[in-house]
Amino acid sequence: MKGLIKKFGKINSSVLLLCIIFLVLELIGHRHGETSIEDFTFFPAFFGFLSCIIIFKIGVSLRSFLMKDEDYYDK
């Protein structure tokens, strides 16, 4: 545990710990979503993680044609 905290940092490890706690909470209680798809176990966790990765990947791929020099409009 100490090795993980040392390797990953205090804040990062805390977030990881929170993630685990919220997963365990779902197992203790009964969570249901606004839609039936959300009722799958750990759905929000998967959805949140994947969304963030997808947003990052699309954002980075957009860099090549949306990102211009800082003085682009001043030229």
Next chain:
Amino acid sequence: MISNFPPGFIMIIGALLIPFLPHIIRQIYMMILVLISAYSLTLGFGIHSTINLMDFDFILFQSDSLTLPFAIIFHIAAALNVIYGAHEKQWKQHVSIMSYSGAAIAAVHAGDLFTLFVWWEATAFTSVFLILAGNTYRSYRSAFRYILIQVTSGMFLLAGAIILLINDGSALLTKFDINSLYGQLIFIAFGIKAAFPLLNGWLQDSYPEASEIGTVALSTFTTKLAIFCFAKCFAGTELLIVIGAIMTFYPIFFAVIENDLRRVLTYSLNNQLGFMIVAIGIGTELAINGAVAHAFAHILYKGLLFMGMGAVLLRVGTCKASELGGLFKYMPITAVCTIIGAISISAFPLFSGFVAKSLIMSALGKEGLVLVYFMLLFASAGVLHHSGIKIPFFAFFAHESGIKTKEAPLNMIIAMVIASALCILIGIFPSTFYQILPYEINYQPYDFSHVVGQLQLLTFAAFAFICLWHFKIYPPELNSTVLNSDWVYRKMMPGVLIPLLKLVERMNQKFEEVIMISFSKTKILLSNTMLKNKVFDREVGSDTLIVIQIFTVFLILIFIGQFFYK
């Protein structure tokens, strides 16, 4: 008597005195103006003030269950702006903010489209000075584009109002039919101010160019006035669900790659407006409550985030993620308040964003709009990414930028602490907050499913960001310009239209030359023929000949035309 004044009106009139007051007295005076304006809200619902001009009844002050929450939050925001800007000794921005806030508040209480038009344009003309206060060549150019677009929006509104008046003999601010011409014109007018997709360029172009105080004020009023107008006039219009869903979705990607943190916040603002637009499009009581609650909460946490970045801009002179970092040890209070704003916008339980956004998500779930629901859920993860993490992380943590600075001025801290406290209070006491919403509501946001689901979504999205950063997959922020829809009128139009206009000009010159040569040849031919055949006894002038030519062409056209109109 003074309570019959439209709320906000006293702020506009009172702003005229601001330049003549010494600094401290000016600040107290402005706060009194806000309080007097707020006193008008105690009159209750109904029409309180009308004026007859040119046989038209202008309804200056009308209040109902929808105007009240907007009026309350606009007054709170105006008071926070006074506190936040108290370090500014020059009077110009204070006049602008006070009259801008007043115009927006007065617009909310307009009962007809022409009164709304007056305040609609007043918000544009009073706020443009806040962009000019950025005091750079870029802000000057941006202000020019801003006012052009805002006035264009006003023209659409006026055109719609006139057509409605001609058709119905009335221009009351009520629910409009999107299928009518006037409805479409008014819809576009509101859509421009609400920064609809492809009409949003002005927002990201102008707000980050304003002064540090100006951006806070700008983020509050213009777009939320448009949201109010949509809620009033187009609630239940299904087209808004589609537009709103797109609005929540696409600014996320721009926000991820944008380097200027205040511009990141404008993309985030755009994305948040999308949530409200979707809710208005649904149009049920729960959804409208959600839209209003979200607008209310959003003004506070977005203002708070802009305040945090404004304080950084004031102290450091830049808001570029590539140049910032490690400011937490120098500006801890600003950092904590910005983090509270970031947590609120991300909709963590016990913060304002959660209790507001839950209403919209529940409304979507109830209506069975699954695709839109998941688009908004995806956007929620995006909000956490760009506003919840990117803003505080790159400004106050990330890497050591080497910048040494000091904490924000006391007045800025006070404003940020108040806004932070309100974000938390709304989150802790949702039932009290829900009481000011337009419709009665029996809703409990804090049930097991909502809380655990939301916490899983957010913590795992945050964990994804941590992984990307920790394993150095996240690329470094770069000094850059990210292309947006304003590219169309800033680059494409000048790039295409100017050469096109030059080509048309050259063609026109050639055409004129050909015409002149043919005219002169015809003239000579006609003159010779007429003189030879003695058509006229007297000398024929060249002007007469040209008239004869035109008349001949006209006769030929009539001759040809008769075959088509038999």
